[in-house]
Amino acid sequence: MSGFSEWLADVKDVHAPEALAVGLPTKRVESWKYVPTRGLARTTWQPASPKTTEQFAVTGGQFVNVPAIDGLTVSDDALTDSEKKRLDDISQAHGFGLTQAALQNSQLVLTVRKTTSVVLNLHHLANQASAAGFATLIIRVEAGAQLSLVEQFESTDADTANLSSLRCLMTLARDASVTHVRFQAANTAAHVFSNLDVECGENASYRLQTIEFGSKLARNDIYIALAGREASASVNGLAITNGSQYHDTHLAIDHVVGETNSEMTFRNMVDGKGEATFNGRVLIRKDSQRSATEQSIANLLLSESARVNPKPELEIYADDVTASHGCTVGSLNKTELFYLKSRGLSEADARAFLQYAFAEKIVEEIEHPDIRELVETQLLGELKHGELIAELKESVDV
Amino acid sequence: MLSIRNLHARVGDKPILKGINLEINAGEVHAIMGPNGSGKSTLSSVLAGRDDYEVTDGEVIYMGQNLLDLEPEERAWAGVFLSFQYPVEIPGVKNIYLLKAALNAVREHRGLPELKAGEFLKLVREKLKVMQMDEAFLHRNVNEGFSGGEKKRNEILQMQLLEPTLALLDETDSGLDVDALRVVGEGINRMRAPDRSVLLVTHYQRLLDIVKPDFVHVLAHGEIKLSGDHTLAEKLEREGYEGIEAA
Numbered sequence: 021m022s023g024f025s026e027w028l029a030d031v032k033d034v035h036a037p038e039a040l041a042v043g044l045p046t047k048r049v050e051s052w053k054y055v056p057t058r059g060l061a062r063t064t065w066q067p068a069s070p071k072t073t074e075q076f077a078v079t080g081g082q083f084v085n086v087p088a089i090d091g092l093t094v095s096d097d098a099l100t101d102s103e104k105k106r107l108d109d110i111s112q113a114h115g116f117g118l119t120q121a122a123l124q125n126s127q128l129v130l131t132v133r134k135t136t137s138v139v140l141n142l143h144h145l146a147n148q149a150s151a152a153g154f155a156t157l158i159i160r161v162e163a164g165a166q167l168s169l170v171e172q173f174e175s176t177d178a179d180t181a182n183l184s185s186l187r188c189l190m191t192l193a194r195d196a197s198v199t200h201v202r203f204q205a206a207n208t209a210a211h212v213f214s215n216l217d218v219e220c221g222e223n224a225s226y227r228l229q230t231i232e233f234g235s236k237l238a239r240n241d242i243y244i245a246l247a248g249r250e251a252s253a254s255v256n257g258l259a260i261t262n263g264s265q266y267h268d269t270h271l272a273i274d275h276v277v278g279e280t281n282s283e284m285t286f287r288n289m290v291d292g293k294g295e296a297t298f299n300g301r302v303l304i305r306k307d308s309q310r311s312a313t314e315q316s317i318a319n320l321l322l323s324e325s326a327r328v329n330p331k332p333e334l335e336i337y338a339d340d341v342t343a344s345h346g347c348t349v350g351s352l353n354k355t356e357l358f359y360l361k362s363r364g365l366s367e368a369d370a371r372a373f374l375q376y377a378f379a380e381k382i383v384e385e386i387e388h389p390d391i392r393e394l395v396e397t398q399l400l401g402e403l404k405h406g407e408l409i410a411e412l413k414e415s416v417d418v
Numbered sequence: 419m420l421s422i423r424n425l426h427a428r429v430g431d432k433p434i435l436k437g438i439n440l441e442i443n444a445g446e447v448h449a450i451m452g453p454n455g456s457g458k459s460t461l462s463s464v465l466a467g468r469d470d471y472e473v474t475d476g477e478v479i480y481m482g483q484n485l486l487d488l489e490p491e492e493r494a495w496a497g498v499f500l501s502f503q504y505p506v507e508i509p510g511v512k513n514i515y516l517l518k519a520a521l522n523a524v525r526e527h528r529g530l531p532e533l534k535a536g537e538f539l540k541l542v543r544e545k546l547k548v549m550q551m552d553e554a555f556l557h558r559n560v561n562e563g564f565s566g567g568e569k570k571r572n573e574i575l576q577m578q579l580l581e582p583t584l585a586l587l588d589e590t591d592s593g594l595d596v597d598a599l600r601v602v603g604e605g606i607n608r609m610r611a612p613d614r615s616v617l618l619v620t621h622y623q624r625l626l627d628i629v630k631p632d633f634v635h636v637l638a639h640g641e642i643k644l645s646g647d648h649t650l651a652e653k654l655e656r657e658g659y660e661g662i663e664a665a
Contacts, residue, residue, distance in 0.1 A: 365519055367491070384510070416515065
């Protein structure tokens with residue numbers, strides 16, 4: 021805990037003594053089994069300060085430039101009991117949860133008012149060297165309202181360790197719908213923590229697309245509760261892990277009531293000495309009849325020393341449900357490589373084609389054309405020999 | 419153009435080809451027929467460089483070089499093209515990317531300049547028309563969700579673009595209905611040229627009614643048991659492979 025201990029010792033928050041006492045999770049905490057915590061523990065973290073920007077951003081643990089948009093209210097009222105409990109569950113999960121609570125710099129509560137439609141672009145700006153920022157965002161989407169939330173992580177030139185944590189609670193009232201895109205391309209010294217807790221009421225729909233390219237270490241905890249009939253959630257994600265990066269997504273979808281639908285698709289592509297963890301859990305409770313879930317997890321390993329830890333978990337206690345799942349781990353398909361090479365593509369170009377294809381199946385689903393374009397451009401930059409495809413796209417997509 | 423001499427190949431411990439000898443001259447169309455499991459597809463795969471097979475003996479000389487020494491992409495650059503029995507789906511990659519990348523790669527190795535975007539599109543549209551394919555095929559993912567017939571048309575479309583010197587067509591007629599068979603057959607006929615050879619692997623005679631081969635060979639148990647002209651194919655259609663297999 022030396023990484024945060026001095027800081028925590030001076031903090032007045034009620035969670036601080038407990039966070040100090042419990043310390044950072046070790047390998048014995050099942051959900052943190054693979055997380056390399058050494059860098060976290062060794063760095064002497066300090067509070068971050070906000071950077072200057074004109075965008076709506078979370079920087080140094082603070083929200084800046086909250087936009088004034090029709091339909092969107094910045095609320096001052098206290099958290100509801102349910103929100104308090106959900107935040108508390110995140111805090112109590114382990115020592116890092118307690119640390120996030122104790123060191124929280126700021127909290128923002130936004131309400132998307134009934135039947136309005138709001139577009140929000142939230143930028144994440146990397147913190148200063150050795151600085152850590154902790155923020156909490158509460159979003160309430162009222163009945164029939166629509167929210168499009170895009171989170172983008174700016175890649176800066178910082179090459180010293182920095183840390184940012186965002187806990188986000190989202191509550192969708194009946195008939196509300198949210199499309200959420202998270203594009204994490206933080207610099208490779210960044211430690212990025214994200215907790216996302218979503219509750220969907222009756223006939224509400226939540227769609228998340230999460231793309232991870234950046235950071236040294238990224239940990240996403242996503243919990244989605246389908247708490248009203250006809251609620252649905254769809255998550256598709258891609259993590260490209262390279263060099264000595266570590267990416268970890270723990271995703272849980274809870275069918276709290278019946279007649280709810282969920283879909284999760286996640287792809288990991290790991291190269292170099294990278295390591296990626298994906299834990300995909302679906303819980304269909306005993307009385308959640310007539311629910312449906314689809315799960316698909318694919319892992320592509322591109323080097324001898326790349327590692328991946330996929331864990332699909334389906335817990336189904338109801339008997340009238342439709343469930344499908346699949347999980348694959350492998351290297352590039354030999355037959356596909358041969359097909360491309362037999363058409364004259366070099367080994368390197370054929371490999372680039374197939375890596376692009378693997379990632380593109382997720383990226384092509386992004387509905388925002390600007391973000392999709394941005395992700396594709398960065399994706400091609402990440403791939404060895406991606407420039408061939410970049411040229412093709414440019415010359416053919418007119 | 420192509421000399422196959424005493425070619426032996428196996429998969430794992432199982433010998434599949436047991437001494438194939440075949441001479442193909444420029445401009446000729448050869449058909450290899452034979453019952454299932456005779457080694458027909460293995461022969462075309464070995465020639466294209468698929469590494470699931472191990473060549474244990476023999477040699478293959480193509481235009482003066484030892485074909486078996488070349489990587490699959492080097493064979494493509496040298497003018498060899500394999501139309502797959504089961505064309506591979508590449509979800510996530512648009513058909514047009516593959517067509518353009520393949521054509522550029524092959525042209526580069528033939529010392530030809532890269533086609534400009536407009537020239538390329540004009541050429542592809544011409545070939546699409548020949549194959550009676552809609553332009554929408556260009557922007558769909560490679561073979562993903564294509565019907566059996568569409569996949570085979572797509573193979574022949576690639577061949578039309580790449581203009582190989584030696585075309586290996588592996589069961590290109592399988593899974594085709596009568597109309598598609600005609601389009602594919604005519605697509606192959608258009609490619610016949612004095613400097614281009616075709617090796618056509620098939621189980622049935624029906625494609626050979628459209629693409630008249632100069633020579634027909636019957637492969638059974640990994641060896642060529644019988645060779646003749648196109649009338650041999652008709653005879654096989656009437657009498658089956660039984661008599662030959664027993665020989």
